[in-house]
Amino acid sequence: MTQLNITHVVVISLTAVFVLVAMDRGGALRGPQPTYTPPAPVQAAAPAVDSEKGKPPPHNDTVDDLPEGKGREITFYTCTACHGVALIKAQGLTRDLWDSSIDLMIEKHRMPPVKPAERAEVLDYLTEQFPPRRRGRNADNPFLK
Numbered sequence: 096m097t098q099l100n101i102t103h104v105v106v107i108s109l110t111a112v113f114v115l116v117a118m119d120r121g122g123a124l125r126g127p128q129p130t131y132t133p134p135a136p137v138q139a140a141a142p143a144v145d146s147e148k149g150k151p152p153p154h155n156d157t158v159d160d161l162p163e164g165k166g167r168e169i170t171f172y173t174c175t176a177c178h179g180v181a182l183i184k185a186q187g188l189t190r191d192l193w194d195s196s197i198d199l200m201i202e203k204h205r206m207p208p209v210k211p212a213e214r215a216e217v218l219d220y221l222t223e224q225f226p227p228r229r230r231g232r233n234a235d236n237p238f239l240k
């Protein structure tokens with residue numbers, strides 16, 4: 096009877112391991128693998144704001160969206176080329192601050208300069224219609240001080 100000594104056992108085991116590893120790397124032991132299908136690209140949602148940098152969304156406001164008063168038309172046509180009346184109505188400012196708002200529109204947002212007479216009319220209208228709000232709602236807003 097053939098004596099199976101320890102050397103044989105070690106050599107046979109190592110060979111078996113080697114063969115199995117080789118087969119495994121070759122894929123023979125794993126069978127067919129599922130193929131990778133990349134997920135369909137997600138359709139980008141339409142942006143809420145116009146994608147052009149810093150441009151306010153378009154609006155359908157008309158003169159009637161501003162409160163009735165002297166200078167309403169000129170204010171509407173001077174101030175709504177770029178944005179709706181909502182931005183204006185949301186503010187309540189002193190005449191000086193409305194004046195700086197117009198400067199801001201001209202300097203920062205490239206609004207075309209207005210003739211002094213027209214600017215005064217717009218300013219009168221804005222000051223009259225949208226004065227600083229009563230104490231209360233905005234009383235603790237440090238930015239309004």
Ligand code: HEC
Nearest residue numbers: 149151173174176177178182183186197200204205206207
């Ligand atoms: C040439 C374009 C343009 C015109 C004309 C224009 N604005 Fe603006 N205005 C802007 C832009 C741009 C913003 C920033 C909008 C935003 O943040 O979504 C803005 C914002 C504002 C805001 C919001 C507060 C602020 O300071 O950001 C107010 C109030 C405002 N405008 C008032 C006026 C008034 C009053 C007039 C007319 C005298 C006017 N705008 C005319 C471009 C314009």
